[in-house]
Amino acid sequence: EVQLVESGGGSFQVGESVRLSCATSGLAFSTFWMHWIRQAPGKGLVFVSRISTDGTVTNYADSVRGRFVISRDNARNTLYLQMNNLRADDSGVYYCGQVGYWGQGTRVTVSS
């Protein structure tokens, strides 16, 4: 059974940093490009970032480029998202996944 479990969410202040993790199992993790997406309360899904199988290629949404860093540890089957200089509009549920499988999400709330 494929499982993706996000963690690291919580309540933060504007300007703080947090690292989200996504632990996977039952998935050939090292063979997939992995994505982070997010959903603000009452809003639609939004792409955040993507990383290649070996971690050498990364893509970011304009709104997070320069503040967020995506990375992966293929030995641990785990994906990460380092979120720096948090803003209020970074609030939402963050999901990790590859196209076919997604986790249940972790909620990030940023307040001033």
Place this chain on the structure above:
Amino acid sequence: SYELTQPPSVSVSPGQTARITCSGDALPKKYAHWFQQKSGQAPVLVIQEDTKRPSTIPARFSGSSSGTVATLIISGAQVEDEADYYCYSTDSTDSLWVFGGGTKLTVL
């Protein structure tokens, strides 16, 4: 920037066919993926790479793509298919992924 355009809402009666479109300039060369999201739940893939249906998804779900428009088709829509549906694809450079704005499907 790159955009995928979906209608905000689609409404059908039970048993009718629902069609949800997704328009984007890169779709002639890039696949569209479709997700279903029910209230408070994580998104679920219903169609991958324009037309491929995961084995866990009912056969009434199908997809097509022609030119700049990808279409999710639900043949014989059921009340339990009520949800938000999103298309997901990338621009021509494969560096910017985007979701469509989402379509709320009502079946009643």
